Amino acid sequence: MQVNTEDITVSWGQQPHPLDSTYGKWRMALFxxxxxxxxxxKLYFLYDPIADEKCCTRCxxxxxxxxxxxxxxxxFSxxxxxxxxxxxxxxxTEEQIYGQIRLxxxxxxxxxxxxxVANCRPLLHSALLIGGEYICSMREDAxxxxxMANPGLQVWRINAIAEQPQEPSANFTVPGADLTHFYDGFLSNGSVHLLSSSPDGHLDHTRIHVLNLNNAGQITTQNCTPDPQRGMPAPRKNAGIDGVANAILLAGGEIDHGNYNIQRLVDYWMLDTRTFQWLQIPAQMPAPLIEPRLTACNSG
Structure with missing residues (x-):
């Protein structure tokens, strides 16, 4: 696998883009x-001044x-x-009203x-009412x-190219499942892949849970196998993760060794969702990042 890493941030002491003097009052915003x-x-950064504690940054x-x-x-693109x-x-978008979350x-x-913006219109007749934690993801094949949300594990499917507001194309609950038991969830090959979480909140790389959207209501568990040369990725928190066709991508994260000893990781991994084997990608981040964000673009 050929991987190219390019750091497009402005290095310390170098001259930024001329327009940055107008829009770049910062580089510490929370996107x-x-x-x-x-x-x-272009890259589009979704920014909300309220979520950024009203620091009034510009970009x-x-x-x-x-x-x-x-x-x-x-x-989602x-x-x-x-x-x-x-x-x-x-x-x-999210609203919290009297302790209730609306998406x-x-x-x-x-x-x-x-x-x-040429047009911004709702895809649903009404907001989704969420009981607490939730995960949003987009299929790469449709x-x-x-x-996905709790209580339990409720699932909604929403048509992203609907011409008019409509009801979700499907809505069901997975019996006996609880969203809080999982680290995160992503879509690959028409199925939801739910990553395991250890009791201390670290990513459990040893297994993954698969929910087929066309066979709603049943989750299967797959044991993961290591990279033949590099083994398994280290258990970690706050990693960047995204799903693509046939793979879940993992980037960086951190290991808490206790006593304020935090090790930040710069590695990349891929979990093949056909074989459930981990493979380490031969590249590293240019610098250790705090809570990295990983986005897999349609261009590859």
Whole structure:
């Protein structure tokens, strides 16, 4: 596997982009999500000043104001362009009202130049009512958003290219399952892959749980095998993880050895979702990152 690592941040002491003097008052903002434009020329960072504790930061070479109900949480990229020829996304926002979580799901179309919003419309008739923790993910094999939430393990499937607001295309509960038992969940090959969590909150790399969306209600558990040369990834917290066709990708994270001794990792791993074998990717992060975010773009 050939992997190229490129650090596109501005190095300390070097001159930033000229437009950065206008929009780059910082580089310490808390972003909610990241996606690539359909023509691969831009990266879009989803930012919400409320989620960033109102630090009033601004970003990079341009801003696109979003007007949608709730706090910005997730941004998913569609493989098809917007009707205007720009990028098309699914935007997920969250509202907390009297202890209840409501998730809103929008279709977001950008203009042809990718620098303004052409349309932002709801995909659902009404918000999803969530009992507590939840996971949102997007299928790589179909334009569909999958939301999983507790209590228990409830699942909603949402059509991301619907022309009008509608009900979820499917909604079911997995008997005997509890979302809080899992580290995280991702979609690959039309199935939900739920990563295990150890009692202390670290990623358990030894097994994975698979929920087939076409056979709702049954979870199967698969034991994972090690890389023949590199073994298993170290148990870790706060890793960057994303799902693609035939694989779950893992990047960095940290190991807490106690007494404020935190080891930050720079490695990359891939779990083949056909064989459930871990493979270490021959590359490293340019620098150890705190809670890295990993996004697999449609361009590869």
């Amino acid at each position: 909610q999500d990241l996606q690539e434009s359909i023509d691969t020329s 990079f070479v341009g801003e696109i104001p979003l007007h949608a109900q709730g706090t910005m949480k997730f941004l 569609l493989k098809c362009p917007s009707p205007q020829g720009g990028s098309a996304f699914v935007l997920v 809103h799901v929008f279709r977001l179309d950008l203009s042809g130049d990718g620098l303004s 334009p569909e958003i999958v939301v």
